[in-house]
Amino acid sequence: MERHYTTTPFGRRPMSLGMMATQVAAKAVDKDATVHKWHVFQHVREARDAIGATDRALAILNALLSFHPDTAFNGDSDLVVFPSNEQLISRANGMSPATLRRHLAVLVQCGLVIRRDSPNGKRFARKGPSGEIEQAYGFDLAPIVARAEEFKELAEIVAAERRALKLARERITLCRRDIVKMIATGLDEAIPADWRRFQRAYEDIAGRIPRTAVRQVLDALAGELEALWFEVQNTLETFVNSQNKNANESHFERHIQNSKPDSKNEIESRLGKEKEASGNVAETDNVRHLPKRELPLGIVLDACPEILALAKGGEIRTWRDLMAAAATGRACLGISPSAYQEACEVMGEDHAAVAIAAIQQRVEHISSPGGYLRSLTTRARDGKFSVWPMIMALLRAKLDTSRLSGRGVSSASAGLETAGKVVQTENGLAISDALQRSLGKTHRQPPGRG
Structure with a gap:
């Protein structure tokens, strides 16, 4: 039936x-x-x-x-x-x-x-x-x-929509994190840009993000955040590229300086001379006999111990620590930010920090630290200045003071040995012939003066 x-x-x-x-x-x-x-x-x-x-x-x-x-x-x-x-x-x-x-x-x-x-x-x-x-x-x-096939297709569509919604939320989260931190970096580093406008634009977009929303709304908000992200990112990248370009040019200029064999005059005279003390640096060339390697940090600290007082915790272990202390020293010396920035662009950040440390060491003999730094920057731009002779002059003054006071060269020899300018003798440490000549000495130090 x-x-x-x-x-x-x-x-x-x-x-x-x-x-x-x-x-x-x-x-x-x-x-x-x-x-x-x-x-x-x-x-x-x-x-x-x-x-x-x-x-x-x-x-x-x-x-x-x-x-x-x-x-x-x-x-x-x-x-x-x-x-x-x-x-x-x-x-x-x-x-x-x-x-x-x-x-x-x-x-x-x-x-x-x-x-x-x-x-x-x-x-x-x-x-x-x-x-x-x-x-x-x-x-x-x-x-x-x-309806089995229909249910399967619906399940695939829902799964794809769920994935798209998750990706939209991830895009929003990543953009928000990046924008906030990049704006904070721009403000902290004082990078020239309208950071307040970026901040207001971000707050406007973030304020329109709902707790629950369909994917289309989140996609639109994510697009706005990505456009803002690109603008902020491009601002930072442009600044970084300009800094890298300046640093490369400064590095190239230093190589040219170091390779000059026919400079007109001898090594820069001592920092305590009256002409330099007034900030009017002589038009001389102090780059005649320069070492082919970078200046060791240990020699800088041995020649300029006063900079340690400006370092965080009273210790300088890396070049970054020295540059941070130099930034503090720049303010204490009354040197304008523009003068220091120009020195960093021409000499490089590390050598500009060395120059600040040297000025700090002899500040009582320099009436205008800012004018003196600008003069050094001008000479460095013309290929007539390097920090090597400046540090050597400070070390020579320290050696002379130690010899007169009967303490020998013990405090300076450790840094000089790092630079390869101190030799070991049977009776102790002695200054090498090369350093004697570079310091303008006419006689050898007797062996055994450690």
Whole structure:
């Protein structure tokens, strides 16, 4: 006997075109179609917002699927299950009867199940003489087979949207972090730019970021933040490139200075001379006999111990520490920032710091430290100045003072030995011939004066 399935719900429940469309799709399913019911349920769970299902409705759908003994659903299978409300409540984690009825209606409205109501609204199955089910009244799970591909596509779309939303949030987070820290760097380093405008623009965009928003809104805000990020980043990169260019030019100029074999005059005279004390540096060339290597930090500190008082913690271990102490010394000496910046551009930051340390060491003999530094900068630009002779002059003065006071060269020899200008003799340390000549000495120091 041919089965007859009702198409309208029992009692006062109304019929809708959506229910009819679901039944039409269930009838049109390919008889050879086979799906894994739990795989389809997973797709339905991932796409529940697009489908319109609630979490409670999915709990009931999970219970309904568990009442069917087969895992693989076929297009020609009888997929009607008929559990009682008590059985559904038990498998749906004990929800109330009213909640059960409400969310069963949601499953029907979403087209996940079809009602096959009996004449009296009860759920049951009628078996034939052979024990097979001839007629069943309850919930038809045929849409699980008929709409399996649709549910899979919806799940993929939802997953892609979720990934896009996550990426939009990550873009916003990264841009916000970078912009805040780059603006702080620009303000701290006093880089010339309108940082207050950048800060106001950032605050305006950040103030429009909602707690929860659709991806399109977040994408638009992320685009605004990225445009601001690019502008701030470009400002910093332009400044850094200009500084690197100046440093490279200064480094190149120093190489030219160090390679001059025919300079007109001898090494720069002592810093205590009256002409230099007034800030009017003589137009001489002090780069005649320069070492081919960089000036060791130990020699600088041995020649200029006064700079240690300006260092943080009273210690200078690296060139960076010396440059930080020189920045403090520049302010203490009354040298303008522009004069020091010009010296850094022409000499390089390390040699400018050495010049500041030397000026600090002999500050009582220099009436205008700022004018003196500008004069040194002008000579360095013309290739007529290097910090090597300046430090050697300070060391020579220290050696002369130590010799007169009977203390020998012990305090200066450690730094000079680092530069390769002190030699070891049988009786102790002695100044090498090269250093004697570079310091203008006409006689050797007797061996044993350590």
